[in-house]
Amino acid sequence: MKLNRHEENTDTAHSCCDHDHSDVLVKKHKHNGHDHSHDDDDHDHDHDHGSDDGPGLLQSRWPLWVSLTILAVFLIVSFGTNVVISKPLEIVMMLTAYLLAGYKTIGLAFRKVKRGDLFNEFTLMTIATLGAFYIGEFSEGVAVMIFYEIGELFQDLAVSRSKRSIKALLDIRPDSVTVLRDHQQINAKPEDVKPGETILVKAGEKVALDGILRSESGTFNTAALTGEPKPDTKKQNETVLAGMINSDKTVEIEVTALFRDSKLSRILEMVQEATARKAPTQLLISRLAKIYTPAVFGLALLIILLPFFFVENYSFQEWLYRGMVFLVIACPCALTISIPLGYFGGIGLASRNGILVKGSNFLDVVTRIDTVVTDKTGTLTKGVFKVQQVETEMDKTEFLRITTSLESYSTHPVARAVMQHAGEINLSKPTDVEEIAGHGLKGTVEGREVLAGNLKLLQRFNISFPDSLDAIVETIVVVAVHGKYAGYITIADEVKEDAAETIASLKKLGIETIMLSGDKTVVTGKVADRLGIDKYYGDLLPEGKVAIVQELKDKGKQIAFVGDGVNDAPVIALADVGIAMGGLGSDATIETADIVIQNDQPSKIVSAIKAGKITKGIVYQNISLAMGVKVLVMILGAGGIATLWEAVFADVGVALLAILNAFRIQGKKI
Template identity: 55%
Template sequence: MTHKDDENCETKQPKYLKKNNNSGCCDHDEKENNHDHDSHDGHNHDIGNKTVFQLFTPAIISFVLLIIAIFLDNYFPQPWFKGWIRVMWYVIAYLPVGIPVLKESLESAKDGDLFSEFLLMSIATIGAFAIGEYPEGVAVMLFYAIGENFQSLAVTRAKTNIKKLLDQRPDEVTILENGKTKNIKAKDAQIGAVIQLKPGEKLGLDGELLSENATFNTAALTGESKPDTKNKGENVLAGMINLNLVAEVKITTLYKDSKLSKILEMVQDATSKKASTELFIRKFAKIYTPLVVYSAIAICVLPYFFVNEYVFRDWLYRALVFLVISCPCALVISIPLGYFGGIGAASKNGILFKGSTFLDIMASIQVVVMDKTGTLTKGVFKVQKVVTNEIKETDLIQYTAALETKSTHPVGTAIIEYANGSEKNILATDIEEIPGHGLKGKVDGNEILAGNSKLMKKYNITYPSEIDTTPFTIIMVAINQKYSGYFLIADEIKEDARQAIENLHKINVKTVMLSGDKHAVVSAVAKELNIDQAYGDLLPENKVEKVTNLKTKNLKIAFVGDGVNDAPVIALAHAGIAMGGLGSDATIETADIVIQNDQPSKIFTAINIGKKTKQIVWQNIGLAFIVKAIVLILGAGGLATMWEAVFADVGVALLAILNAVRIQKMKF
């Protein structure tokens, strides 16, 4: 998966900010999995345990002292406000906002990052003091500090929103033991224990429903508030809310291994996988910042050799203005924040992006390749018909169901359900799963083959040729090398599958379906959904081959699947998308994007969010470059003051931040 892993970016975090790193989006109980992910360009903008008032207190102190000083300078002159008293007043006004930045510039220099934005601000403001421009020196640092605080609030808000959306697990669960209940910490609950879940309570761990049925609100996992009714034996997940009767759930997964825990880790890890735009801006800033420092020195020194009436103070002032304007914080802050907003917006819609790089990829997707079963169809197979050949129907059902008890495929589940427990007294041994074909094993001493036509042909079993033309899923059975009958099994197309394909066609995205199912079945589904191309009778390696062929045409490809067999193709595609509800753990782990509610219509939503995120990011880049270029020219020519410089730096950064967080308010 080189296209995924080579874009990871490790950056250093300022030492004095690490102490307050308590507000990460995934600050959950699994502390051993906690990572220090950065908000932008290595700077952590979490506000920790500080309140908003505490965060802004230094800026408020500086602002009050600055306003008083400006009034004493210009509107209510006082004889005592002169000389060293005036200078000290401005120094005291400068220190609350200046000390953290000065300290950070030293820390950055120690870490080898000499040309940081903190150093630019330090030089510019100290230089302003050096030439007697005290109010402007304080004002530049004050507005910079306010901008940084707003950035901290914006990042923390984005992280908090995602945390609230995802981490819905209660701290405690009610365990039922010997008819009595007791409350224990969810992380201490063990597999096999039974949870009693009252109406309105959230489930703390993944489990199997023991009650006959129960209705749940699954919004925490899927982004959909529509109630979902589960029946006895079905899986229920942490974060679901019980809506009606008291339910009992047997724990099947430890707290730290629940699907929701994995989702939280995915979102946490998402910030480490940077989009190419982010990586470019970081590289750009490393070249750009020293360049403007040397340019500022040139602006101050070179005119001495070419200007007749050279005044050092004037040219130093222009150089300092140039430095303030050149600070790249609008870019290095707003761009990662824009991508983080995109990840948050996707989470709100039940879609998990494992990194901002995949937002960019989804924005440029040209072909969506989909599996059939579990992706476009519900994956809930029902046996519609059983046909036998020289064997009793009950024996065929029992033998096949006994063999299928070791299968994870939905078709096997359908046969077991159809057998209704009649296979439990029959022992199946030596079971072997043949990928893309079916199962082989022994039942009551008989060799049983159960699978598709490829399995029959592999073992030279003769069967009626008309079976190959049936546009439904057929599981054929051979006992002791002799064809014994088949099960006709039908799957159901998902309600929103047709709309999903229509939406993709509207944005000129080509659709392709790949399936291991019979070509006749695949063609029938493709025709009903209006899919551009469809291929059936494919083994896992055939799916890989088809996707590889598409990649040779220089097309951006997303593959959507849910089964273990789909994991290799998901890894191969530019963007691998897993169906998170029905999907296997291997597929979800391999995927770059996880659709939590298994709705194919979310593929279009993911592309739409990617496009909108990219649009906002480039709006911010354009805004920052245009405004800075104009004010840089004015500053170098002596037509812009420190006040214009402050707007070009902090003002543009704030506008870009407001634009970046806008995506979290959008409806998709």
């Protein structure tokens, strides 16, 4: 597999270890409408030959296995039997094994040197192993190359394993779809279906395109989009998204978006581009590599030549050997393997939990957040009106029946909330219905004149009502029957089930919580008090939200902003980490955000922070392990205590430990 790197990262090509798998899924990164994909094979060791699965990787390395067999036979015969292998035969065997194991590394080193890139991992490995051949340590030179290649194989296997959860998303798009055309069922590619056409989705099939359900109802598994396996029942005219699985009967769906414009396609594009943005730690390693690698070569040269002036009985062979050992030990493969792999695993962990992280850098930034600023409607609340309270001196069922009968003639969200609350109550057909703009409805229900609307409606008809109604902050529907006040219904946005738990969890992490809303300050305050939010601001326009977040940033706060509406896009872009509710959120907000929560659950904010902390912790463990062991063995190598065998085992061993440590990310729960 060839890595295609974003333009902004091509300057890292000269790092000591070019095996950067953090962007292994990135095929094309489109920036400002231009295709910045790169196809420079010098940027990758190209181990896997296009195969991502474990068996394919193992089979593609047959030259390595042959090389290992030759080395094993030589060592067994040389040290386990009395047979003496002649020097010419030893050279032929070892040279054959060396070329089989290292021909790609040697070729890549040669191409890089031709390009003027002298200080890289491949040149380092080639010089170290050829140096071993020069001093007559043939088997050690071959072993260094073989174990280096085995380390690379483990790296590729680790990447293959860690990206399965992300690649699983790529397998949920159907290859074909059944379209109704001219009253016939036609099998077509999803790319060929246009908005306005109707598709049939059978039980067990995946929905290929976004659309509106035209059947009476349908039940869908939304786990691919939300991370939650529970079924979601849709009613006629409700939105169905590509990636959902029909778990009931055959349904008809009217397509509303092209295949490439579906929410699922946008999600997959986000995932494929996710690791193109390097995390700060990775960028630091890449920058240090430009200094580290030539410094290592310089030190190795000093180890070889400097003792000539100070050591009696100076032996060039001996000090050349020490210099070669030093070079092998110095190659920071464990770092360059484990760091990208760690962040890649973190993105996979988040993805499995319905959280899309658009870049590994955001896994780092989210761990430094000290203030979470959230929108109210659609973020901490459901954005859906729901009846909160019904107060009347009449029989409550009778009161609801006559009120709902009148409200059934309105399409206002408040009227729909009242009808939903009434449920299965038998309604009467009102007459003489009149809608009074900005006030409410007037009509006759079962011979009784009924008014249903806001307080202004009763004032308009000079109907008295309790003064206490003026203090109610929620949306209120007051009702009068035959010119007399009969009762009221309060309606408010419903708080999400896990909102309070989320705020409590953020406080446990020492994170301040602030809520911004365009709703009335008094309504915003009531929700904030209920959830335990530290500060709140209401009656805000989009520019007001931006001003508050900018003020917080000016104070040195590390801000995560969570929102879902178009009006949240500017402040999401401003925040250090922008988090969008991806289920019901606007396209503009989702595109602008750095992290997208697919099931709209606020608790996933905490999960995203935990994923970042887990990833960062393991990455720093690997850095400490690799550097600690490497410095120790480098000192031993320079002092002549460590041989090439210790060097290769130290390097490969630390790399394997780092890989195994990075694997732990995949098993974590957040």
